[in-house]
Amino acid sequence: MPEALPQAELVHACPGRSRLRITSRRGDPVFFASLATGLSTFQGVRKVEVNPLTGSVLIHHDVPLEGIAKAAEEVRLFALATAGAGPSLTAMQALPLDMRMMAALGFGALALLQAGRGQVLPQAATLAWYAATLSGILINSAGDAPGDGGGDGE
Incomplete structure (x- = not known):
């Protein structure tokens, strides 16, 4: 049985910049280093900053976050939590x-x-x-x- 993916919560998003929080892996520098390396290889991701102490992941990107989240789930990095997440990314970006x-x-x-x-x-x-x-x-x-x-x- 495959291990459950860590759940990433969208904390903030604006065009080209999104912050996620993965509280279940907070304090795990090895996980966040591998996450930064993995996300950096995705097309459209310019820069990734992680903070293992807070469980924060800041992604600077040129493509929609939904595509990055889908790719991250496919390679088993994390799953973006959607239930009860408030307004969609598209709605937030359109404000x-x-x-x-x-x-x-x-x-x-x-x-x-x-x-x-x-x-x-x-x-x-x-x-x-x-x-x-x-x-x-x-x-x-x-x-x-x-x-x-x-x-x-x-």
Whole structure:
């Protein structure tokens, strides 16, 4: 009877970079060295970093992780756990990242922090203004966010 494959859990994935955790083999440097060597031979894998102490495997890749996981299972390195893993890789990779909205959220959080410290004027108010402007909450009559250079200057 063949030995059961170690189960790898997807911890984080973004295009070209995925982190797996294999907790059942945590603390096994021989396993992780052989895993790094094996994964490095796969087409589309640029770099593999392992940490036996934490059971972490970081894969830099040019191909979808699903293909790498399938190949790893075929050569009996590990099996990627899928049950209850949350959103699929495709769904996670498709999430839009709006940098303007991220900046607005950051300024909003800083505004709350400053207000909590009692630094309302000018610190919290200025940060809140920046957050509102970036998020599009503050719109002038021409339909442009203040200070974004739009409109005809009237």
